[in-house]
Amino acid sequence: GEDVEQSLFLSVREGDSxxxxxxxxxxxxxxxxxxxxxxxxGLQLLTYIxxxxxxxxxxxxxxxxxKKDKHLSLRIxxxxxxxxxxxxxxxxxxxxxxxxxGSGTRLSIRP
Amino acid sequence: xxxxxxxxxxxxxxxxxxxxxxxxxxxFQATTMFWYRQFPKQSLMLMATSNEGSKATYEQGxxxxxxxxxxxxxxxxxxxxxxxxxxxSSFYICSARGSWGGGTGELFFGEGSRxxxx
Numbered sequence: 229g230e231d232v233e234q235s236l237f238l239s240v241r242e243g244d245s246x247x248x249x250x251x252x253x254x255x256x257x258x259x260x261x262x263x264x265x266x267x268x269x270g271l272q273l274l275t276y277i278x279x280x281x282x283x284x285x286x287x288x289x290x291x292x293x294x295k296k297d298k299h300l301s302l303r304i305x306x307x308x309x310x311x312x313x314x315x316x317x318x319x320x321x322x323x324x325x326x327x328x329x330g331s332g333t334r335l336s337i338r339p
Numbered sequence: 340x341x342x343x344x345x346x347x348x349x350x351x352x353x354x355x356x357x358x359x360x361x362x363x364x365x366x367f368q369a370t371t372m373f374w375y376r377q378f379p380k381q382s383l384m385l386m387a388t389s390n391e392g393s394k395a396t397y398e399q400g401x402x403x404x405x406x407x408x409x410x411x412x413x414x415x416x417x418x419x420x421x422x423x424x425x426x427x428s429s430f431y432i433c434s435a436r437g438s439w440g441g442g443t444g445e446l447f448f449g450e451g452s453r454x455x456x457x
Contacts, residue, residue: 259443259444261443261445263448268450268451269450269451270343270345270432270434270448270449270450270451271383271432271434271446271448272448273443273445273446276443276445316383320444322444323443323444324371324436324444325444326373326385326388327373327385327444327446328385329375329382329383329385330382331382331383332382332383
């Protein structure tokens with residue numbers, strides 16, 4: 229079945245880059261997402277990548293996809309205190325299918 | 340952007356009672372809504388997929404008689420936790436996908452409802 233895994237915690241210094249990693253098992257995954265959840269709130273889509281892409285960049289965010297290894301990463305450049313949140317990796321086999329989420333990575337920023 | 344509203348934000352109830360949580364898409368029509376349960380250690384578990392006008396599709400291990408889902412219109416889905424017990428205490432989050440189709444399949448999430456069963 230589908231499974232998405234990511235490490236639970238990441239701590240980085242303000243101004244450094246954060247890299248959050250994710251692995252998934254379903255080779256049919258076509259859509260791969262990164263969602264952000266701030267404390268006590270719902271999730272918001274941060275960025276996404278299609279499986280036929282290797283990389284996507286959007287301002288401070290860079291998504292890398294290694295389809296062969298089923299590995300997805302999110303890099304946040306110049307991490308700020310406002311980036312503190314839980315980041316969820318998610319996958320779906322189509323734009324109409326259910327989305328399966330990883331366990332989330334809690335990113336904390338230290339001064 | 341598309342807004343999804345959940346109500347109530349938090350609810351406390353006695354064991355054995357039923358609780359209804361509403362999920363509304365405010366500015367778009369949602370043919371599909373999803374209900375997730377978020378556990379204390381943050382993992383997000385898909386409970387069921389709800390399509391307007393049809394029965395919900397439950398994930399394995401989720402009791403359909405325990406968690407009743409109704410998607411009566413294109414803007415409203417409800418989750419009713421029947422005969423709630425303390426182990427049902429959790430953060431329930433709904434999400435909706437717009438009816439415009441195609442695109443990224445992005446989900447829009449509600450703010451979540453925290454249920455505490457005493």
